[in-house]
Amino acid sequence: MQSNRAARRGGLAALAALTALTVITGCSSAGDGNQSGAGDGTGPIEIWAHQGNDAEVAALQATVDSFNSSQSDIEASLRLIPADTYTQTIANTPADKLPDVLDIDSPTLASFVYNQKLSPLSEYVDQTTIDNATPGSIAEGTYDGELYGLAQFDAAIGLLGNRSILEAAGVTIPTSVDEAWTADEFADVLEKVAAVSPSGKAIDLREGGFSGEWGTFAFSPLLYSAGGAILEDGRASGALDSDASIEALTTFASWKPYVASGQDGKAFPSAQVGLLWGGHWLYPNAKAGLGENVVALPLPDLGNGAKADAGSWTWGIGASTQNGKATGVFLDYLLNDDNVNAMVEANGAPPATQSTFADASLYQTGGDLALWGEQLAKACAADAVTDACVSVYRPMTPGYPTITARFGSALAAVYRGADPKTELTNAAQAIDSNFADNNDYK
Amino acid sequence: MAESALAPAIAASSSRFRRVRRPRSNRDDTAGILMSLPAVLGLIAFIAVPFFAAVALSLFNVQVNQIRPAVFVGLDQYIRLFTDPVVSGAFLRSLLNNFVFAIVVIPVQTGLALLLAVLLNRKLRSVRFFRTFFFMPVVFPMALVAVIWRLILDRSSDGLLNSSVSFITGGLVPAQDWLGSSATALGSVILLSIWQGVGFQMVIILAGLQDIPEERYEAARLDRANGWQQFIHVTIPGVRNTLIFVLLLTTIMAFRVYDQAYILIRTGGANENATQTVLYQATNALSADNNLGRASAISVFLFVVVVIITLIQRRMLRQRSED
Numbered sequence: 001m002q003s004n005r006a007a008r009r010g011g012l013a014a015l016a017a018l019t020a021l022t023v024i025t026g027c028s029s030a031g032d033g034n035q036s037g038a039g040d041g042t043g044p045i046e047i048w049a050h051q052g053n054d055a056e057v058a059a060l061q062a063t064v065d066s067f068n069s070s071q072s073d074i075e076a077s078l079r080l081i082p083a084d085t086y087t088q089t090i091a092n093t094p095a096d097k098l099p100d101v102l103d104i105d106s107p108t109l110a111s112f113v114y115n116q117k118l119s120p121l122s123e124y125v126d127q128t129t130i131d132n133a134t135p136g137s138i139a140e141g142t143y144d145g146e147l148y149g150l151a152q153f154d155a156a157i158g159l160l161g162n163r164s165i166l167e168a169a170g171v172t173i174p175t176s177v178d179e180a181w182t183a184d185e186f187a188d189v190l191e192k193v194a195a196v197s198p199s200g201k202a203i204d205l206r207e208g209g210f211s212g213e214w215g216t217f218a219f220s221p222l223l224y225s226a227g228g229a230i231l232e233d234g235r236a237s238g239a240l241d242s243d244a245s246i247e248a249l250t251t252f253a254s255w256k257p258y259v260a261s262g263q264d265g266k267a268f269p270s271a272q273v274g275l276l277w278g279g280h281w282l283y284p285n286a287k288a289g290l291g292e293n294v295v296a297l298p299l300p301d302l303g304n305g306a307k308a309d310a311g312s313w314t315w316g317i318g319a320s321t322q323n324g325k326a327t328g329v330f331l332d333y334l335l336n337d338d339n340v341n342a343m344v345e346a347n348g349a350p351p352a353t354q355s356t357f358a359d360a361s362l363y364q365t366g367g368d369l370a371l372w373g374e375q376l377a378k379a380c381a382a383d384a385v386t387d388a389c390v391s392v393y394r395p396m397t398p399g400y401p402t403i404t405a406r407f408g409s410a411l412a413a414v415y416r417g418a419d420p421k422t423e424l425t426n427a428a429q430a431i432d433s434n435f436a437d438n439n440d441y442k
Numbered sequence: 443m444a445e446s447a448l449a450p451a452i453a454a455s456s457s458r459f460r461r462v463r464r465p466r467s468n469r470d471d472t473a474g475i476l477m478s479l480p481a482v483l484g485l486i487a488f489i490a491v492p493f494f495a496a497v498a499l500s501l502f503n504v505q506v507n508q509i510r511p512a513v514f515v516g517l518d519q520y521i522r523l524f525t526d527p528v529v530s531g532a533f534l535r536s537l538l539n540n541f542v543f544a545i546v547v548i549p550v551q552t553g554l555a556l557l558l559a560v561l562l563n564r565k566l567r568s569v570r571f572f573r574t575f576f577f578m579p580v581v582f583p584m585a586l587v588a589v590i591w592r593l594i595l596d597r598s599s600d601g602l603l604n605s606s607v608s609f610i611t612g613g614l615v616p617a618q619d620w621l622g623s624s625a626t627a628l629g630s631v632i633l634l635s636i637w638q639g640v641g642f643q644m645v646i647i648l649a650g651l652q653d654i655p656e657e658r659y660e661a662a663r664l665d666r667a668n669g670w671q672q673f674i675h676v677t678i679p680g681v682r683n684t685l686i687f688v689l690l691l692t693t694i695m696a697f698r699v700y701d702q703a704y705i706l707i708r709t710g711g712a713n714e715n716a717t718q719t720v721l722y723q724a725t726n727a728l729s730a731d732n733n734l735g736r737a738s739a740i741s742v743f744l745f746v747v748v749v750i751i752t753l754i755q756r757r758m759l760r761q762r763s764e765d
Contacts, residue, residue, distance in 0.1 A: 091506065115508060208592075208711050209708075209709060212708050212709070261597045261601075261711075262596075262598065401729065401730055401732060402731050405729065405731075406730070412707075412711065412714060413715065416622045416624075416711075426528075429527075433528045433529075434732075437733065438505070438732075
């Protein structure tokens with residue numbers, strides 16, 4: 001019995017050592033600097049994409065089909081992956097198993113570049129395609145001075161207003177980004193709108209999602225508007241916990257008494273509240289409920305001009321493609337006017353190429369979302385924010401998952417009454433600590 | 443989850459037969475090994491390997507999906523869990539939450555399950571209906587339960603709980619932010635967890651109750667024992683081993699609470715500080731910090747805590763065989 005147990009222990013120890021060895025070597029030998037090859041511009045190419053809504057899938061499939069029938073040298077095949085596991089799937093796939101072409105949620109692009117999963121585009125994509133990209137598309141696709149992603153469409157964030165409720169409340173309705181409500185004006189607007197809204201509340205902030213990506217996407221621009229930032233020179237301390245950032249979240253938390261808590265998102269389309277903090281994807285529903293009463297407004301201006309987030313899915317080339325030329329031809333085709341128009345018609349998003357954006361009636365003068373179009377035309381990256389720019393893209397860093405998790409937690413806690421200084425200081429320290437653990441992602 | 447939890451009970455009952463020694467032929471051995479092979483391979487592949495991998499990984503600074511080599515850091519991940527101010531604040535709070543959760547849920551849920559089981563162990567006409575009714579929440583996935591309770595606990599005055607409270611008290615109590623306020627957030631999570639889980643324990647205890655021979659109650663009645671005395675001196679001893687099993691099961695479940703905390707924090711506006719659990723911290727270390735080493739260290743630590751508590755419980759409630 002005794003010897004039996006000893007033998008068993010020995011077996012377990014051996015197993016432990018073996019597992020450890022497998023795990024460690026498995027981790028370190030995952031990629032040895034995969035190099036892409038240009039190929040001769042013919043042959044099969046594989047495309048991975050997240051499975052968006054049905055209309056988006058149909059538009060993408062139609063693009064791939066028409067690409068295949070338009071020429072005979074390249075055979076593109078499309079593989080759809082469920083959207084909620086898409087980023088994880090890419091993250092867990094070794095670089096040499098990745099496809100030739102893939103779409104990427106833009107805040108995660110930097111981490112894929114850092115892990116050598118993407119190839120720079122300029123070698124393979126036609127220069128006219130790159131020149132035609134909107135400044136936003138370039139901003140969300142560039143990391144470390146190199147272009148890795150080009151987008152078909154962007155995302156627009158702002159306030160949606162119910163014109164008749166706003167008029168009943170007697171508030172001035174901004175007609176351009178420059179006329180955005182200031183912090184004081186916005187507080188006054190909330191009070192007046194709440195008084196005339198059927199629910200007794202003024203605005204739906206979709207507060208259930210504060211600690212998820214929604215929190216960072218929708219509310220981190222407040223920091224820039226107040227003169228703060230998330231990162232400065234790669235450090236969160238001194239930026240995220242600066243006085244300006246603290247003031248931004250203090251102002252934000254003061255809106256709570258006027259916020260409708262409904263989790264179903266129906267408060268605004270059913271005219272229970274007069275305002276909605278939302279994006280272009282909420283517009284169709286609002287339009288269906290309120291008709292001509294829907295008006296797009298800028299987010300409040302906390303001092304340095306109104307700022308709003310932007311950025312959506314973008315297209316890149318796998319690091320190990322041996323068919324670079326062919327993937328470039330496909331991306332040129334994917335980003336031409338017809339295919340971009342087909343996609344934005346399917347999902348209502350603002351197009352991310354200059355030629356199509358100029359023709360997007362919804363976002364141009366006279367369109368319902370013209371004001372958001374104006375925002376997107378003034379885009380900048382998170383590390384180059386100026387007073388003039390409105391759309392600020394999320395920070396391009398491999399540490400983005402930490403940033404969004406910490407900022408979301410802090411935002412939710414402050415909203416619930418926690419001290420903004422404490423929460424933001426903790427968040428900044430946690431972000432910096434993560435960067436330090438990863439050697440600053442160098 | 444139920445299967446793995448039942449395993450110790452099965453092992454315990456089979457240990458009774460182990461003592462019986464029989465001469466065995468080699469053919470028996472071969473057949474035995476062959477037949478146990480699928481289960482053993484499964485245990486090695488899905489329990490032993492991941493566990494030892496977690497122990498090994500917890501000694502490294504290693505990221506998921508990272509092409510850079512892992513760096514050996516020894517016990518640094520464990521030390522940081524308790525001393526690094528950035529990490530330890532949230533971790534210790536989640537540990538505290540887990541203990542509060544366990545201390546409330548273990549007695550309340552087991553007691554409630556016993557009560558329900560006794561009530562439903564009657565020969566009523568509609569007893570099947572009630573048994574199904576109380577068991578139903580167990581069938582619901584925790585995700586669904588969390589979403590339903592998100593609506594019940596909504597902070598607006600139209601929320602189900604808020605409007606009920608306001609109706610009962612005639613408007614004296616104003617609307618509460620049940621999930622958002624640090625005072626009530628964990629209580630709310632405990633409440634919905636018990637609501638969801640109690641039916642499972644109830645069914646196990648019910649099975650135990652039906653094993654108690656009717657003669658014992660007859661004998662007790664002959665001795666003029668009243669209902670309470672019958673409960674204390676016949677029912678409780680009769681289901682003692684079942685209760686111990688349920689207690690162990692509830693303890694393990696209480697320490698691995700995760701789903702409801704995650705869903706309510708991410709989508710329900712629940713107070714993160716007050717409702718996060720150790721497993722939430724472990725997944726957060728992965729999803730937010732991409733820190734596989736720390737996530738493994740937290741998992742290993744949680745394993746040790748659960749083992750210690752289970753051992754203490756077993757010692758205190760040493761299982762007696764009835765005969």
